[in-house]
Amino acid sequence: MARNITPRDKDYSQWYLDIIKVAELADYAPVRGCMVIRPTGYAIWEMVQRHFDEAFKRTGHVNAYFPLLIPNSFLEKEAEHVEGFAPECAMVTHAGGEKLEEPYVVRPTSETVIGHMYSKWVQSWRDLPILINQWANVMRWEKRPRLFLRTSEFLWQEGHTAHETEKEAREETIKMLEVYREVMENFLALPVITGEKTEGERFPGADNTYTCETMMSDTRALQAGTSHFLGQNFARAFDIKFQNREGELDYVWTTSWGSSTRLIGAIIMTHSDDDGLIIPPCVAPVKVVILPISNNEALLNERILPLASALSERMNKAFGGLYSFVDKQFHLRPGDRFFHHLQKGVPLRLELGEKEFEKYTVRAVRRDTGEKIELPQEGIEMKVQEILDDIQTSLHSKALTFRKSNTRKAENYEELKSIIEEKGGFAEAYFAGTRDDERRIKEETGASARCMPLCDETRGKCIMTGKDGRKVIFAKAY
């Protein structure tokens, strides 16, 4: 089989696109900047959704659905918000054969329309907190689209909560950041640094923005999810008032938090290799493929294939759903069948040939390491699950080790520049600069301030201003 994936060290961008094409994850839509999420890509998204949705519900959140279209005037009610989003908006100007009196914006995010509804639903402190999440499509017109990472339309979830007190809203902001981190680390095997965004990178309309930052295998950063403390900004803009426990009218405190289909891009760029896609078992739609192999057609059809089906059924019964499936592409050579599943990222391949059939074994081959393991057919369910657990853990550790070995300290601006330019990766530095300083660093090095990590509250001399500053991670980012 011809090699159809560009190696990473030759052209990382092309490698990424080749993986998506070969694994049939997504395709370009006929509308510029938009994508089609193909069944394999969507099945990964469904797994990702399930893990997040369960975590949201476990922490007391409920789902709801708000309208796609937002009156343009709503965006204008929050000054920073409209400034941030207006340039990216798609506008509906005609509907039902008529020109609309006021154009509608296709939602780029839903703080405004949800704020409007909350102002109708909230009267007293007894109506609070409101803990709502929405799974939806949003639209932000992209000049430089890139499948999964930046598309004009994407799928996401956006949480929107309203609280009685600042303290409670701040706690919610951090709680959801932590929920993101847990799901990303435990299920997507993405090592994440949680931190606060600097002023220049804040969500338009937020008092504080927190982020989950991950490192891709080319050492660039990717923002995997954000959580915003919105203060009373949207409450004032949309008049979300309530009678507090003291009987006085007060504005609510709100938060919002989002993560999107770009997580699929993060999974691809964190784990995959030059042979194709690698996905962590916890988000792999199918975890195991069994390949019956023999040139003896009678033996294959009468003995080996039925055995393969029985093993598959046993595993599916033990672990539910479509855990494993049997490959029946007998018109292909074994090598091509192996390669097919390798490229598509199935975490574990079980080969069942004549030799294995006689020895009551299967030959397991790990997608992540290529390691081959002989397994007894008896008790295969638990053995396979153990290997999958190990793959899950290994992918995470490997990515974490990679990130650590590509994270460097910069004592001054020159060091920062040389790290970014010569070595890449994350550069840690103390920083107390302004938006202008951030802009200058970005222009001169291509790196942006990714976050002020929550796990490191040390302070030191700012590399730009010499003032006392917080630890900030700088990196080139997607």
Next chain:
Amino acid sequence: MARNITPRDKDYSQWYLDIIKVAELADYAPVRGCMVIRPTGYAIWEMVQRHFDEAFKRTGHVNAYFPLLIPNSFLEKEAEHVEGFAPECAMVTHAGGEKLEEPYVVRPTSETVIGHMYSKWVQSWRDLPILINQWANVMRWEKRPRLFLRTSEFLWQEGHTAHETEKEAREETIKMLEVYREVMENFLALPVITGEKTEGERFPGADNTYTCETMMSDTRALQAGTSHFLGQNFARAFDIKFQNREGELDYVWTTSWGSSTRLIGAIIMTHSDDDGLIIPPCVAPVKVVILPISNNEALLNERILPLASALSERMNKAFGGLYSFVDKQFHLRPGDRFFHHLQKGVPLRLELGEKEFEKYTVRAVRRDTGEKIELPQEGIEMKVQEILDDIQTSLHSKALTFRKSNTRKAENYEELKSIIEEKGGFAEAYFAGTRDDERRIKEETGASARCMPLCDETRGKCIMTGKDGRKVIFAKAY
């Protein structure tokens, strides 16, 4: 507590809206014709989705996602299709701060853009069948919106399949109609008549449209889902060609099928009563509420409430998820607490007062019948599930009996008119007329041809033309 629901016999439309308001299922959006699906309504939709999604996957379908925006020129490629949908379309004319060269339509349905993608993906018979479903929002501008039933934006699923042969595509069309029927009958407790639409009611671009028709409690019909055999119409319009087994180029045969959030409207209008919402246990987000009741605060807090929590946990453990919950609205009177859950449609209420506490029992009250049953606390899980099963079955039988007793035969047009005008409900008649005859019946009686039922293939003299005709059901419809 004040009565806040208009009785059905006074004003059925207002009753429907009152139920939605009181049970907090949906609200009006600030964009005309659009709705907000509130958490309780959305939780019902999630249950409905789950049952359909499982049935689709069981029958070999996979999910994918196609873009929201469709180039206007795509709609124009299929003549009937554009004629049917153009008047309802919302148009995006500006994006990213610029006027677009070609306006985009916000998808009213996705046959066109999916057809475009299939033409890229299909080369040989080996690529067929394609069995894809999409869960998405769509937009059809509504002049007379009505929550859940007709809104300018709604949520739905749309299946789109492509096949080698006409026979296979026809079988798929009927198979999915049957999947709809099964899910609607077994989980939503909606008795459904499956049938083919007459020419005047066909989907724009389809050769044949099949439908699931249900009767609401005011005897009007509601179309709950449709399945279309699209022939090679979209294949020709979008050039979806493949090399067949004989090595010749041929057009694929396609189908599409959809059901939407209007199913929530169907559930409300089939099962609810003048006291409020009634929902079948299989789609109820919470199936059981337990109410600890006592004026003795110490007894309540130290004994009865912990027992209620323990019973709830036992049930949730046995049946998974949020099966039951404990009502702790102790600031309300017991009667108001009962009424609260009654209006919200919780299928079973378990009262745990001092008497029950002493007797090791609970008092169960069915939402559908009001029947009170004394249950032992021991083995409560199975007892409760038995009652819920019975509620599920009863709701279906009750609705089926209602439909049967409101279905009448019309031997001629005069009889049809008098049935529709005086009695309402479904009128069965033989019909062999044209689109014009259908139009005349609708203008003169308000009733439309709902379907030619698949279960009744008898033929007879058409009530309009005297020709040999098929059995058709006529009714006023939502």
